[in-house]
Amino acid sequence: MNVIEVEDVWKKFKIPHERKNTVLDAVASTLSLFGGRRSTFEEFWALKNVTFNVAERGSIGVIGENGSGKTTLLRLIAHVMKPDQGRINVNGRIAPMLELGLGFHPELTVKENAVVFGTIMGLKRDQLKGRIESIIEFAELRRFEDAPLKTLSSGMQMRLAFSVAVETDADIILVDEAIAVGDMEFRRKCLSRFKEFKKEGRTIVLVSHDMNLVTEFCENALFLSKGEIVASGDANDVVKEYVRRVESGLASP
Amino acid sequence: MLEHREVIWILVKKDFKIRYRHSALGFVWSLLNPLSIMTILTLVFSLLLKSGVQNFPIFLLSALLPWRFFSIGTMQATGTIAGNPSLIKKIYIPRYLLVLTNNLASFISFLMEFVALLPIMMALGMTLTLHILLLPVIMIIEFFIVLGISLALAALSVFYRDFYQIWEIVLQLGFFLSPIFYDPNIVPEQYRFYYSLNPVTRIIESTRKILFYNTSPTTLDLASPLLIALLLLAVGYIVFRRLEPRFAEET
Numbered sequence: 299m300n301v302i303e304v305e306d307v308w309k310k311f312k313i314p315h316e317r318k319n320t321v322l323d324a325v326a327s328t329l330s331l332f333g334g335r336r337s338t339f340e341e342f343w344a345l346k347n348v349t350f351n352v353a354e355r356g357s358i359g360v361i362g363e364n365g366s367g368k369t370t371l372l373r374l375i376a377h378v379m380k381p382d383q384g385r386i387n388v389n390g391r392i393a394p395m396l397e398l399g400l401g402f403h404p405e406l407t408v409k410e411n412a413v414v415f416g417t418i419m420g421l422k423r424d425q426l427k428g429r430i431e432s433i434i435e436f437a438e439l440r441r442f443e444d445a446p447l448k449t450l451s452s453g454m455q456m457r458l459a460f461s462v463a464v465e466t467d468a469d470i471i472l473v474d475e476a477i478a479v480g481d482m483e484f485r486r487k488c489l490s491r492f493k494e495f496k497k498e499g500r501t502i503v504l505v506s507h508d509m510n511l512v513t514e515f516c517e518n519a520l521f522l523s524k525g526e527i528v529a530s531g532d533a534n535d536v537v538k539e540y541v542r543r544v545e546s547g548l549a550s551p
Numbered sequence: 552m553l554e555h556r557e558v559i560w561i562l563v564k565k566d567f568k569i570r571y572r573h574s575a576l577g578f579v580w581s582l583l584n585p586l587s588i589m590t591i592l593t594l595v596f597s598l599l600l601k602s603g604v605q606n607f608p609i610f611l612l613s614a615l616l617p618w619r620f621f622s623i624g625t626m627q628a629t630g631t632i633a634g635n636p637s638l639i640k641k642i643y644i645p646r647y648l649l650v651l652t653n654n655l656a657s658f659i660s661f662l663m664e665f666v667a668l669l670p671i672m673m674a675l676g677m678t679l680t681l682h683i684l685l686l687p688v689i690m691i692i693e694f695f696i697v698l699g700i701s702l703a704l705a706a707l708s709v710f711y712r713d714f715y716q717i718w719e720i721v722l723q724l725g726f727f728l729s730p731i732f733y734d735p736n737i738v739p740e741q742y743r744f745y746y747s748l749n750p751v752t753r754i755i756e757s758t759r760k761i762l763f764y765n766t767s768p769t770t771l772d773l774a775s776p777l778l779i780a781l782l783l784l785a786v787g788y789i790v791f792r793r794l795e796p797r798f799a800e801e802t
Contacts, residue, residue, distance in 0.1 A: 311800065319801070320713040373799065377643040380796045394642055401638035405569050417561040418644050 299389065301470060301501045302352040302375060307384035309345040309370055309525075314338075344370040345381070346525045352518070355499040359512035359533055361540050362522035368505045371522070372396055372472050375503065390469030390501070391420055395459065402455065404448035408439050411447055412462055419466040429465050436487070437461035457484055464491050470501040509537045555645065559652055566656035581660055582667055585615050592732050604734070606763075609677045612668060613762035614731040614755045617693055620661035621751050622722045628653045628701035629718055633709045636802035646795055647788075650705045654698050662690070672762070682761045685768060689761075692776050693754045699783030700750075706794040709801050730755055750779045 315338045345367045352358050360368045373379045374386055376394040402411045412433045413426060421429055434443050437457040442450060450458075463471060492515055495502060506512055512519055512533055519536035521529040529539045552559075571577035589608050597607045604610050631649045632639060639646070673679060708714035729751050738746045746752065753776045757768035 319710060321711045321717060322713055324711065373640070376641075378640055379799045392643070396641045401635070401641040403565065403569065405572055406565065410565070410568065414561055414565050415642070417558050418642060423557055 299354055300351040300387070301354055301356065301389055302358075302503070303385070303387040304348055304350050304371075304375070305385045305387075307345055307348045307371075307374065307381045307386060308343065309367075309374060309379070310382045311342045311344050312339045313342050315340070344525050345374070348384070348522075348525075348527055350520055350527070350530055352501055352503070355501070356518060357496065357502040357504065357516045359516035359519040359536075360503065360505045360522060361507070361509070361512060361519060361537065362528075365524075366522040367525040368522055369396070369474055372474050372503065372505060375470075376472055388470065391467070392470045392472060393419060393463040393466055393468030394472045395463050396472065396474050402447050402459065405446055407444050407446055408434065408437075408450070408458060409443045411458065415462045416466060419462065419468065421466055433458070433461045433465045436465065436491075438484070453481065453484075460488060464488075464495075468500070470503065471495065472503045474505045475507070509541065513537055555648060558644065559648060559655070562648060562652035563655045563659070566653055567659065570656065570660070578660075578663065578667075581664055585612065585619060585664065585668065586671075588615060596732060606676050608675045609672055610759070610763050611732055612672055613759045614729070616661065616665055616668065617690075617754050617758050618726065618729060618731050618751065619664070620657060620690075620693060621697060621754075622725070623660070624654055624657035624697040625700050625704060626715075626718065626722065627657055628697075629704045629708050629715050631701075632705045632798055633712065633802055639802045640799050646798060647702065647791060650701050650791070651698065654694065654701055657697070658690075658694050677762060678765060680761075680765045682765060682767045685773075686758065686761055688773060689754060689757050689768070689776075692773070692780050693751070695780035695784050696750050696754070696776065699780065699785070699787035702784075702787030702791040706791040706798075709794065709798055725749065725751070730759075750776065750783065 348367075348371065350358070360371060362368055370379070372394070373396065374381055375388060376392055376396060377388075378394070378396070402415065406414065409430060412430050416426055416429055416433065434440055437454075437460070439450075439454060439458060442454065447455060447458075489511075492502060496515065502515055504512060504516055516533045518531060519533040520527060521536050521540050528543075529536045576583075589611050592611055593607050596604070628650050631653045632646060635649065638644070638649070669679075704714060704718060728746070728749055735746070735752065735756060753772055757772045757776075760766050760768050760772070
């Protein structure tokens, strides 16, 4: 059984030339009040015909230049967005670590945020108490547990997000550049936690520009360019292909 | 929805904390607001205009409290999606839960306000009768009205950022177009039908029957807002579901 199945997925975005998102604008452009301006936009395919599977106990790295569709792909897997075409199947609970954070609330304290997001990620009330302790422990935020999140540095908030994600029994963890933040010590801790994950047979989907990380944690990789899969398969081979293209100037537009 | 009950409960608590965190007086503020409106309107209508309604404060409060739930509930919920881009973009949670829990927090505030103001209303001469047992039914019907409208507003304001301002104006007009500080019988016969289209009119009238006139609302008083509530809920839900797939792209 596959943990993640992505089948012929297409995702389109609209890039408005001039953003119109008020009722006033909509009415004005319909009535052509102000010189008949109409809102125009370009269509842009962020993902084209993307197909791949992640087998049970497998992990996959996603590489490619900025704007190649990596984050969009993670968002689709996380159900945050829906594909325009194609099908995505996920078997298991997901802990998303998208763009450094979980969407914490700045006014709530560290502990309160941990409770809210632990619950959203599926922790039950009886599990929560012990887990909150280990989340705060892992994030090394004991001194700040009752401080509003907004008073913490971005690195600290990041640590909290990471800790919530790893302490919630997710079967699949989506990591988007997250471990780039955090100091060396915390990074080391995260990586060793990832190793445990792998041993336990959990799935990691890792988006990174750090090729060593990709080859270390993922047996397979996916190389995206302009929304299309350029290469996929064994992580070492895909990384080699990526490096070759970058060096010969092919990977960037 | 049952599978989400723990998430719902946590999110309601979160909403509540955020609402009252920033003021030392916290909940007291939400009592001072209706009390000050009551005082000023009583002065204007009883003393200056000599409106002739006996015990005007009760007459007013019995309408003001459900109106406040309607206006605060829908206003607060309008920004739950558009004002939460980090949550919408980063983690999946059935999005209607954000609107529902926001409404629930408003509802609990409303109940607390009501319980806290009850002794004041009794001190001002209200008599408590058994008719009050019907009040929860009316409150729940109003909750569904608020939820239906909130779902539509929350979804639409993702795409039209000025919806909040528009709704603010609608509510301001609504305050005068609802029988809050006057008796609906003063509305001329030929406008009655349009007047009764306002979904909160009957809610207010029924609440006032119980708290001010000491009678029970009729079956029609309950059935017609219930029907409106279910209709609004259906429309709100459909609008919300239609727009939901693009929330993460537009917030």
